[in-house]
């Protein structure tokens with residue numbers, strides 16, 4: 561099949577999922593065309609069957625604001641027409657599903673391309689509900705040839721939030737468990753925690769929904785009984801606030817900000833517990849990455865998180881903002897070696913048995929095939 565993939569290339573989990581999906585489909589013999597405004601982050605070397613089409617933004621003095629949705633639609637039209645796409649798969653509804661619809665309509669009678677929209681998170685739970693976007697998101701969902709969501713929670717939320725009967729297939733996010741594998745490197749551990757401290761970790765884009773400052777508050781509680789270092793990986797608007805809070809609490813020496821990192825499996829393998837105190841999370845890809853590396857997760861019960869982490873088996877789940885409980889669960893794992901080992905094995909096992917790439921990517925392939933008969 562010839563498949564076009566539209567995604568955000570550099571920011572967030574939806575781009576990671578789209579890139580990994582495209583890479584995997586290419587390895588399975590499909591021709592994959594990425595259509596984005598920049599080279600997708602994880603697409604940094606030559607791979608057979610993969611092509612990249614950059615959306616160019618025309619500048620014109622009359623346009624005070626950039627017309628990205630239209631420029632994207634224009635590029636999609638080109639790629640559908642000249643590469644003869646069978647499937648156009650857009651990730652994150654705004655504006656990708658709308659641009660995809662526009663391109664498809666423009667080519668009516670010329671192309672039979674099928675439009676697949678994958679809903680990822682705030683396109684449904686936050687920004688998509690803005691009055692100026694809601695009717696367009698609803699329309700683009702209803703006009704897609706197929707719609708998928710990354711969790712059951714998100715499928716339900718779409719139906720209620722947008723008052724739609726559109727069929728939504730749940731296809732979970734996935735992980736390459738051979739890449740995300742616990743490979744403890746004593747050097748990394750020594751660098752992060754030179755005095756044998758335990759290691760907590762959080763990885764995100766530090767947006768307010770991630771509640772990064774809660775990880776600092778949890779550390780503050782944990783430090784009352786266990787010498788611990790908190791490693792914060794990523795960057796974003798709430799980094800300064802997390803830095804300020806750790807200084808104010810007098811624990812700045814126990815918090816290491818690594819910034820954006822690519823070597824996630826190595827870094828995750830050094831962690832004892834992964835923290836995900838999010839306020840909203842349709843799936844929680846970073847939790848799955850941690851689990852695949854055998855790192856148990858302490859998280860909130862928001863959104864699709866309970867579909868990923870089994871409370872009391874592969875991690876612990878607490879109410880949003882319940883710092884005391886999250887700290888208690890964390891200390892429990894840090895101080896009970898036997899329990900940690902069981903949770904670590906369960907976490908890895910769950911990633912392999914439920915979310916391994918080879919189980920999930922064929923579900924997308926089947927969906928595409930169904931649309932093309």
Ligand code: GMT
Pocket residue numbers: 568571572573574575577652680681682683710733769840841842843844845846
């Ligand atoms: O929806 C967002 O906030 C952005 C999106 C992204 O691009 O990172 O994140 C969502 O998609 C991820 C991949 O499917 C999920 O793992 C995240 O849980 C989800 N984020 C939220 O729901 C906040």
